[in-house]
Amino acid sequence: MARDFVTNVQRSRWHDGALWFVRHKRDVQASSIPEWEYLRQMASKIKTSAIARSAELLEQFEQNAQRLGAVVHWASDAAEHNQIVYEILHRHDVRRLVKSKSMLTEECHLNGFLEERGIEVVDTDLGERIVQLRGEPPSHIVLPAIHIKKEEVGETFHKHLGTEEGASDPQYLAEAARQHLRNKFLRAEAGLTGVNFAIAETGGIVVCTNEGNADLGTALPPVHIASMGLEKIIPRLEDLSVFTRLLARSATGQPITTYTSHFHGPRDAASELHIIIVDNGRTELRQSETFRPALGCIRCGACMNTCPVFRRSGGHSYGATVPGPIGSVLNPSNDSVRHKSLPYACSLCGSCTDVCPVKIPLHHQLLAWRKEFGKRGLLSIDKTLPMKAASLLFRHPRLYRAAGRIARAAMQTLPRFVFVNRFNLWSRDRELPAPPEESFTQWYARSRKDSGNHAQVNASGYNKNHRN
Amino acid sequence: MIAHSSSRQRILDRLRSIPIEASEVEPIDPSRLVRYDDPVAKFTEILTLIGGAVHEVEHLGQVREILGTLPEFNSARHIASLIPAAVEGNFHCSQVDDPHALATLDWAIVPGEFGVAENGAVWVHPTNLIERTMLFITQHLAVVISRTAMVTQMHDAYQRLRAAGFGSQSGSDFGVFICGPSKTADIEQSLVIGAHGCRTMHVFLTP
Ligand code: SF4
Numbered sequence: 261m262a263r264d265f266v267t268n269v270q271r272s273r274w275h276d277g278a279l280w281f282v283r284h285k286r287d288v289q290a291s292s293i294p295e296w297e298y299l300r301q302m303a304s305k306i307k308t309s310a311i312a313r314s315a316e317l318l319e320q321f322e323q324n325a326q327r328l329g330a331v332v333h334w335a336s337d338a339a340e341h342n343q344i345v346y347e348i349l350h351r352h353d354v355r356r357l358v359k360s361k362s363m364l365t366e367e368c369h370l371n372g373f374l375e376e377r378g379i380e381v382v383d384t385d386l387g388e389r390i391v392q393l394r395g396e397p398p399s400h401i402v403l404p405a406i407h408i409k410k411e412e413v414g415e416t417f418h419k420h421l422g423t424e425e426g427a428s429d430p431q432y433l434a435e436a437a438r439q440h441l442r443n444k445f446l447r448a449e450a451g452l453t454g455v456n457f458a459i460a461e462t463g464g465i466v467v468c469t470n471e472g473n474a475d476l477g478t479a480l481p482p483v484h485i486a487s488m489g490l491e492k493i494i495p496r497l498e499d500l501s502v503f504t505r506l507l508a509r510s511a512t513g514q515p516i517t518t519y520t521s522h523f524h525g526p527r528d529a530a531s532e533l534h535i536i537i538v539d540n541g542r543t544e545l546r547q548s549e550t551f552r553p554a555l556g557c558i559r560c561g562a563c564m565n566t567c568p569v570f571r572r573s574g575g576h577s578y579g580a581t582v583p584g585p586i587g588s589v590l591n592p593s594n595d596s597v598r599h600k601s602l603p604y605a606c607s608l609c610g611s612c613t614d615v616c617p618v619k620i621p622l623h624h625q626l627l628a629w630r631k632e633f634g635k636r637g638l639l640s641i642d643k644t645l646p647m648k649a650a651s652l653l654f655r656h657p658r659l660y661r662a663a664g665r666i667a668r669a670a671m672q673t674l675p676r677f678v679f680v681n682r683f684n685l686w687s688r689d690r691e692l693p694a695p696p697e698e699s700f701t702q703w704y705a706r707s708r709k710d711s712g713n714h715a716q717v718n719a720s721g722y723n724k725n726h727r728n
Numbered sequence: 729m730i731a732h733s734s735s736r737q738r739i740l741d742r743l744r745s746i747p748i749e750a751s752e753v754e755p756i757d758p759s760r761l762v763r764y765d766d767p768v769a770k771f772t773e774i775l776t777l778i779g780g781a782v783h784e785v786e787h788l789g790q791v792r793e794i795l796g797t798l799p800e801f802n803s804a805r806h807i808a809s810l811i812p813a814a815v816e817g818n819f820h821c822s823q824v825d826d827p828h829a830l831a832t833l834d835w836a837i838v839p840g841e842f843g844v845a846e847n848g849a850v851w852v853h854p855t856n857l858i859e860r861t862m863l864f865i866t867q868h869l870a871v872v873i874s875r876t877a878m879v880t881q882m883h884d885a886y887q888r889l890r891a892a893g894f895g896s897q898s899g900s901d902f903g904v905f906i907c908g909p910s911k912t913a914d915i916e917q918s919l920v921i922g923a924h925g926c927r928t929m930h931v932f933l934t935p
Contacts, residue, residue, distance in 0.1 A: 278917050293846075295760050305753045312750035315743035329900060334736035386923060387914035403914065410916045430918035438924060445924070446831055462895030472864050472910040472925025479861040480827055490739065497895050501756070501882040504905075505846075515774055515847035516882075516907050519864075519925070525900035528857045539735075543742040552748075 265407075265574040275407060276571040282403070283565040285513025286615065292515075293505070302502045304619040307556030310494055311546060317460040317493045318537060324463025328525030330533040338368035341538050345370060345452070345485055348534050349379055352483055354449040360467070360474035361385040362454030363401050363559060364487045364538060367581045382444045384473040386437050393420045399575030401582060402511050402561035407574050441473070451477035455488035455535075456558070457503060461496045464524040465535065468507060468517040475521055482531040486523070490537050491555040503558060506617035510560040541594045550628045554589045556618040563612035563622055569605050578602060585612035585622045592629055600638050603629035661701070668695045756883050767845035767878045768933065775848030778908040779921050780929045784875065788814040791837070791872060791932050800868055800928065804834035808862055811837055811872055814932075827861035836866035836926075840906075841892075842877035843931070844885050849907040850931060851885065853894070860902055869926040871906070875933040 265272060290296045310317060322332045335341035341364075349357060357379055359365065371381045371392070383392045387404035391397065393416050398404030405413070414428040423436045453474045457466040465486050467474045478484045494500070508514040526533035545551050564570045564584030575583035580591040580599060588602035603626040612622040633639055654660065672695055698706070764770040772782040783794050791814035795801040808830070809817030815837045824830070838859070840850040850871050854860040863869065879885050885905075889895070894903060910925030921927060 281917060294762055298757075298760050302753075302756065305751075309750045309753050312748040315740050318743070319740070327898070334733075334739055336735040336738055340735060384924065385914070386912045390914065403917075405914050406917070410918070413915050430915040431920050433915055434912055434920040434923065438922065441924060442831075446828060459895065464895055464901075470910065471912050471923035473923070475864040475904070476924050479857065479864055490743075495753075497890055498756070498883070498886045501886045505882050512913070514778070514907075516844075516849050516905065518907050518910055520849070520905040520907075522894075522901075522903045524895065524897065524902065527860070527902070528900065537739070539739050539742075543739060546743070547746060 265572075265577055271407075271409075272572050272574075274409075275574055278406060279565045279571045282512060283562070283615075286510055286562055286565065287513075289509035289513045289515060293509070299502055299506055300617055300619050303506055303558075303617055304553075304556065306494060306499050306502060307618050308553065311491065311552060311555050313495070314490060314493060314546070317495055318490060320460040321458055321463055321493055322537075324461070325465075325525075325535055326463070328463050329529075330463070330525055330535050333534060333536045335536055335538045335540070337540050338538075341368045341487065341536055341540070342370050342373040344534075344536055345487070346374060346377060346379075348483065348485060348532075349374070349450055350377075352450065354379065354483065356380045356382070356444070356448050357450050357452055358382050358384050358444055358448040358473075358477040358481070359388075359452045360454065360469060360477050361388055361404075362452065362487055363398075363581060364454055364489055364540075365452065366398060367540065368487075368538070370487075382441070382448070384441050384444065384477055385469070385471060386434060389437060389441065390416060393417075397576070397581065399583065400561060400564055401559050401584075402564075407576065445473075445476045445480055448477065448481045450481050450483035450485065452485045452487065453478060455486050455492050456507070457494050457500060458488055458492045458535075459495075459497055459500070460493055462524060464522055466500060467521050467523070468504070468519065469521075470512075470514070470518040472519055475519055478523070479527065482527075483534070484523070484526065484532070485534045485536065487536045487538060490539055490542050491557075507558055507560055510562040510615065510617040545590070545593045548593070550632075551589065551593060551625060553618075553620050554586065554622075554625060556620055557586050557590075558618060560617055562615040562617065566611045566615050568609060568611070569607060573605075585626065586620070589620075589622060589625045589629065592633075596633065596636065596638060600633050603627075603633070661699070664699050668697070668699070758883070761881060761883060762846065763880055764845050767880055768875050770845040771843050771848055771878060773848075774846070775908060775931060778848055779911065780848065780908040780931060782931050782933065784933045786935060788872070788934065791815060791870070794932070795835075795837075795870065795930070801835060804868070806833050807835040807837070808833055808866070809837040810859065811839055814872060815870075821858045821862065824858060827857055827865070830858070830861050830865045833862065833866045835868045835870065836862040837870045837872070838863065840871040840873040840877075840931070842879055842885070842888060843873055843933075844879055844882060844905070846881040847907060849885075849905040851889070851903060851905055853903040863904065863906065864925045866926055868928045868930075869906075869909075870930040870932060872932045872934060875935065 325332050333344045374381050383389050390405040399407040410428040413433055417423040417433055418425050421436050421440050453467050455465045456468045508517045563586050567585050570584045578587050580587050591599040606626045608623050610623045775782050806819045807817045808819040808821050809815040840852050843850050909921050909929045910923040911921050912923040913919050
């Protein structure tokens with residue numbers, strides 16, 4: 261997947277640019293609030309404390325939600341979550357379900373499960389509807405269709421919604437989707453939403469959207485199912501102030517989402533609200549002191565927008581529901597063998613950590629995973645052998661200098677295929693820089709002699725042989 | 729749901745299996761928060777930027793006058809108003825009990841509780857399902873608030889909600905911050921106004 265994306269240079273550049281644009285909007289919003297860093301600190305404290313107290317807070321939440329007339333369910337894993345959803349729908353004879361954005365139901369692969377049981381599931385977030393019609397998973401947690409071009413959306417809509425052939429105007433296409441989905445909203449017998457925040461103290465849940473789909477999908481049909489990861493719990497109503505100020509600014513560079521809806525209990529006495537609290541690996545993650553802070557993630561997507569690897573390789577390259585830096589931290593905890601390559605894709609630039617609104621030390625955690633894999637004996641020989649060799653060289657300066665001389669000479673004289681071949685994964689779609697004529701030590705010694713006093717580190721002179 | 733209570737116990741036991749120390753989180757220090765000299769001006773600036781329209785009026789009659797200059801209002805067939813003193817409306821919500829009956833609604837004119845200067849959002853607190861559905865199903869939305877009902881930022885907003893008892897009721901309740909018309913940028917990051925909710929949003933600020 262990563263390979264297809266990266267080798268399509270134009271698409272990779274375009275994707276990179278689109279995300280950088282979002283990252284830039286985030287910067288503008290963050291700098292418009294003088295207390296931005298204070299808010300991040302508070303968000304981090306609130307989450308840390310909520311994760312520590314989760315048992316007590318979840319019980320408090322359950323009690324209050326029940327008092328308001330909601331039914332609270334608990335699911336240990338994805339299968340149990342899906343079964344609970346199905347049972348609720350089955351009990352009400354629901355054939356048509358509208359869903360607003362919920363990464364949790366993606367994680368649980370709910371759609372396929374329900375469709376096999378004869379229930380029509382319609383994702384109503386425009387981006388999610390696009391990928392759903394194309395039979396793809398979302399490639400980003402906030403911008404699900406960021407990898408798709410408008411011409412491709414046009415083709416998909418032409419095929420499924422009957423829009424004009426060749427049409428690619430976003431306004432026209434979005435209007436067509438509005439009409440199509442209006443119809444789905446009006447005919448739906450139940451609505452499912454995710455949960456951005458669950459308030460222990462009140463028993464309410466908060467859902468943030470721009471499109472208004474969560475609101476239409478829960479106001480019209482009499483059954484509302486809200487699926488939440490257990491880490492969504494926050495203690496008090498006031499805590500929302502911190503998170504609502506950070507979320508949309510970090511996610512898309514808006515001061516707040518268009519709709520920030522607070523649901524307390526079912527919509528009326530004749531309706532039902534079911535809240536499903538899901539574990540699916542979260543309690544496991546919480547056991548680890550190192551990775552515990554990752555549970556504080558509010559799914560804003562900022563770490564993806566800023567990540568140079570994500571921007572160039574696209575969300576599908578990660579082969580997991582949550583991609584990007586936070587995905588690379590979360591996924592190995594579910595399946596460390598399958599996802600062990602993810603923490604290595606990271607260049608440790610640290611930009612994700614800088615933008616994260618809840619101050620999750622993402623790049624430190626990625627490094628921690630690499631150590632963890634070493635401990636678990638999961639490293640392959642192409643990682644362990646060079647590491648051992650490097651360690652040997654670094655411990656023996658003479659050997660190191662000799663190796664440097666040989667490498668420089670070899671790279672200048674030996675043919676390219678010796679270095680760039682199918683055994684060297686690094687060189688796929690990358691070129692080696694031209695080797696410098698001399699090492700830094702040689703250059704330093706020479707410059708000192710030349711100038712007769714302290715060497716001025718002349719970056720351009722030193723880099724004269726570097727192509728980039 | 730008794731059937732799933734074993735998972736409930738398993739999850740809670742797991743969460744309690746290792747004690748994690750939780751430090752007390754201090755309340756937000758108000759002295760560190762942004763203040764604006766003119767919150768109404770800030771509110772207007774932000775909401776306008778986001779695609780909403782803000783009108784300062786001196787009396788409710790002016791709401792009707794301003795709406796009357798909009799082609800999308802003049803061509804509207806179904807108008808529901810919760811503020812008859814401003815706009816009379818021709819769609820009488822008290823006579824419907826199924827929210828689907830609102831499907832053809834062109835305009836909704838509703839009261840808001842207060843505005844938030846920092847982000848241009850308005851808190852709307854419908855009292856029943858029909859009023860709630862109206863906010864999202866209508867093609868165009870007008871919200872009327874007093875310009876004296878303006879808080880600086882979200883901390884003040886939630887304090888105000890707490891003071892009003894939001895979240896401590898004994899039964900169902902729903903409230904929403906609305907900030908501008910519904911929108912999407914899901915097709916190549918091009919902003920399109922009018923996703924699933926309203927296509928335009930007008931806020932009227934009364935004295
Ligand atoms: S890890 Fe931080 S930046 Fe990344 S999605 Fe989560 S909250 Fe946002």
